[in-house]
Amino acid sequence: MKYDRVRDVDPKVADALEAEVDRQRDTLAMIASENHVSEAVLEAQGSVFTNKYAEGYPGSRYYGGCEHVDTVEELAIERAKELWGAEHVNVQPHSGTQANMAVYFAMLEPGDKILSLDLTHGGHLSHGHHANFTGQLYDVEQYEVDPETGYLDYEALRDHAEEFDPDIVVSGYSAYPREVEWETIQEAADAVDAYHLADMAHITGLVAAGEHPSPVGVADFVTGSTHKTIRAGRGGIVLCDEEYADDIDSAVIPGMQGGPLMHNIAGKAVGFGEALEPEFEEYAAQTAANAEALGESLQENGFSLVSGGTDTHLVLVDLRESHEDVTGKDAEEALEDVGIVLNANTVPGETRSPFVTSGIRAGTPALTTRGFDEEDCRYVGDLIARVVNNVDDEDVKAEVAEDVQELCEANPLYE
Numbered sequence: 137m138k139y140d141r142v143r144d145v146d147p148k149v150a151d152a153l154e155a156e157v158d159r160q161r162d163t164l165a166m167i168a169s170e171n172h173v174s175e176a177v178l179e180a181q182g183s184v185f186t187n188k189y190a191e192g193y194p195g196s197r198y199y200g201g202c203e204h205v206d207t208v209e210e211l212a213i214e215r216a217k218e219l220w221g222a223e224h225v226n227v228q229p230h231s232g233t234q235a236n237m238a239v240y241f242a243m244l245e246p247g248d249k250i251l252s253l254d255l256t257h258g259g260h261l262s263h264g265h266h267a268n269f270t271g272q273l274y275d276v277e278q279y280e281v282d283p284e285t286g287y288l289d290y291e292a293l294r295d296h297a298e299e300f301d302p303d304i305v306v307s308g309y310s311a312y313p314r315e316v317e318w319e320t321i322q323e324a325a326d327a328v329d330a331y332h333l334a335d336m337a338h339i340t341g342l343v344a345a346g347e348h349p350s351p352v353g354v355a356d357f358v359t360g361s362t363h364k365t366i367r368a369g370r371g372g373i374v375l376c377d378e379e380y381a382d383d384i385d386s387a388v389i390p391g392m393q394g395g396p397l398m399h400n401i402a403g404k405a406v407g408f409g410e411a412l413e414p415e416f417e418e419y420a421a422q423t424a425a426n427a428e429a430l431g432e433s434l435q436e437n438g439f440s441l442v443s444g445g446t447d448t449h450l451v452l453v454d455l456r457e458s459h460e461d462v463t464g465k466d467a468e469e470a471l472e473d474v475g476i477v478l479n480a481n482t483v484p485g486e487t488r489s490p491f492v493t494s495g496i497r498a499g500t501p502a503l504t505t506r507g508f509d510e511e512d513c514r515y516v517g518d519l520i521a522r523v524v525n526n527v528d529d530e531d532v533k534a535e536v537a538e539d540v541q542e543l544c545e546a547n548p549l550y551e
Contacts, residue, residue, distance in 0.1 A: 137550050161549045164516065164540060166478040168450035168499025169310070169338060171367050172506065172549060173403070174410060181369050181403035189395045193385060205398045208405050215408035219344040219366075220352045222375035227404055228388050228396040229372030232337040232361035233262040236306075237269070238374050239333050239357045242387035244303055246273045251297055251330070252306035253288075254278040256482040256490070258452070260310045260335065277302070281484050286443030286452075287314055294324040301328050307355070308335030311481055311497050313427075313446035318351040325356075333357045339448060340373075341365030341501070344411055345420030348448065356380070362404050365423065365449055365501050366411055369403020419504060423449050426500035429510035433517025439524075442483055442495070450499040454483045455524070462527055464493030470527040471496075475540040476520060506547040516543070 137157045143150035160172065173181075185205060191198040194206040194213075209227060216225040229235040244250075250270060253259035257280045261268045264276030277300045282289040297305060305325040307316060318334055325332040334351030340360040342348040351358050352375055363370040374384050389396070410416060424447070431441055431451040442452040455462055464480030471478060482488075483495035498520070500513060508516075519536050526532040 157550060162541065162544050163472075163475040163477050164543065165502035166476060166498045166500070166516075168478075168497050168501070169361070169364050170499070171364055171501045173363065173367050173369070173407060175550065176410070177367070177369055177403045177407045180406045181399050183399050183402055185398035185402050188398050190398050191389060191395050193389075205401075208398065208402050209396075212401050212405035212408060215405060215412060216373060216375070219408055219411055220340075220350065220358070220375055222352050222358070223378045224376050224381040224384070226374040226384050226388055227362075227371075227401055228393065229359075229374060230393065230397060230400070231370075232335065232359060232372045233260075233268075234392065235359035235361075235372030235374045236262045236333065236335060237392055238384055238387040239331075239359060240270065240274070240304075241391050242380070242383040243331055243357075244274065248274055248304070249300060249302040250274045250276045250304055250306060251293075251300055251302035252276065252278055253309055253312070254280050256486040257281045257484045258309040258312035259306075260337070263306045263335070281312070281443075283485055286441075286484060288312070288316070290317060290320045290324070293321065294327065297324045297328045297330065302330050304331040304333055306333045306335060308333075308337065308339075308351070308359075310338060311450070311452050313431075313441070313448050313450050313452055314443050315348060315447045316351070318349060318354040322354050331356045333359065335359050337361040337372075338364055338450070341367060341411065341416070342420050342424065342448060345417045347420045347424050357384075362407065365420065366407060367419075367501075367505065368407020368411065369400045369405075371397065371400045371404060373404070422509065423500050423504040425510055426504050426508060426513040427451060430498065430500060430513040430517050433514040434520065437517060437521035437525075439521065449501050450497055452481060452483060453496045453498070454494060455496065456483075456494050459524060462524060463488060464495050465491070466527050467496050467524045470523050470533065471520060474519070474523055474533050474537040475544070476516070476523070476536075503547075506549055508543075508547060512543065512547075 139150045139153045212227045252263035264270045279293045307321045332355040334355035358375040362368040440457045468480040478498045480493040481497035
């Protein structure tokens with residue numbers, strides 16, 4: 137993959153682009169929120185739509201010349217409705233966080249109450265962390281997973297809701313490896329007359345393919361990212377019933393965004409179209425099977441998994457029992473040295489800084505896109521164990537780096 141036109145005008149940027157292609161080809165992308173989109177999605181995202189302003193919505197824009205961007209946005213909307221069974225879809229948010237922002241701005245006033253999962257227990261910044269706008273604009277309290285099992289404690293969540301009386305309950309998580317009981321959380325929200333926002337950012341693809349229960353039709357609002365397990369153009373999405381359509385659309389524009397990124401929406405449309413093909417269901421099933429195999433391999437190598445396993449695309453490893461002196465950051469850096477790229481992550485009951493952590497999070501969406509199966513992922517688990525068991529042994533790391541290169545060559549990317 138060359139960038140000759142970029143090189144003609146900006147060799148430094150061309151060098152960085154080509155180096156990034158090489159990095160992705162030669163490393164195993166295991167950050168759970170990352171994936172490899174198709175070259176068709178890349179082409180759409182790099183298209184002439186980057187030139188077009190299109191504030192407003194199809195058929196009702198503030199600018200002229202929007203007939204072709206209208207076509208593409210309508211395709212993205214209709215395909216999203218088909219994928220997730222939603223009555224109304226807004227495809228304009230620039231990210232999953234801004235999709236959440238749209239719901240908050242549409243339904244809440246500053247100072248209103250949000251009940252969400254604590255970040256160290258698997259939640260997300262945009263669900264109410266003090267460093268995020270949510271924690272600054274709203275009154276936030278947070279629930280936790282059961283410290284013994286690592287599973288959501290639904291009874292405690294309901295008790296917390298009845299005590300706190302929130303205006304909105306947020307579900308959906310960034311580091312929770314188990315299926316979510318959307319209906320149970322909806323019941324807790326109904327009990328206190330609160331809205332329910334289900335953020336399926338990580339599992340959009342698994343939900344679309346039927347590999348995870350859907351919150352659509354259960355929660356009042358569903359948000360998601362469009363570049364993770366769904367493998368479409370980078371950005372966010374909001375799904376809701378028709379009764380909330382005007383509120384959501386007005387919150388996005390003029391409420392919080394100006395011109396939509398039409399090149400990203402083109403990438404969303406193409407990716408959603410790909411996800412409607414039968415092969416995508418096979419991909420999603422393989423992603424989940426690969427995560428289960430990876431988790432089993434890590435457990436066989438003596439690692440402790442939060443909740444004891446996974447139902448999704450990711451595993452969350454708590455290093456404190458098996459590797460007391462190895463931090464999440466130590467493991468992340470040692471693994472990146474050999475070409476395995478995952479991330480340090482907080483775990484329930486975290487005692488270290490979020491910049492250091494006691495855990496690591498590993499996902500299988502990108503490996504599955506490259507063609508990895510369960511046997512491959514068990515082998516990757518063995519490689520991870522060899523490195524984390526020997527974070528300072530350069531000979532072991534050199535041997536594992538060679539093994540990683542063999543895996544990359546056997547499963548080529550962007551040929």
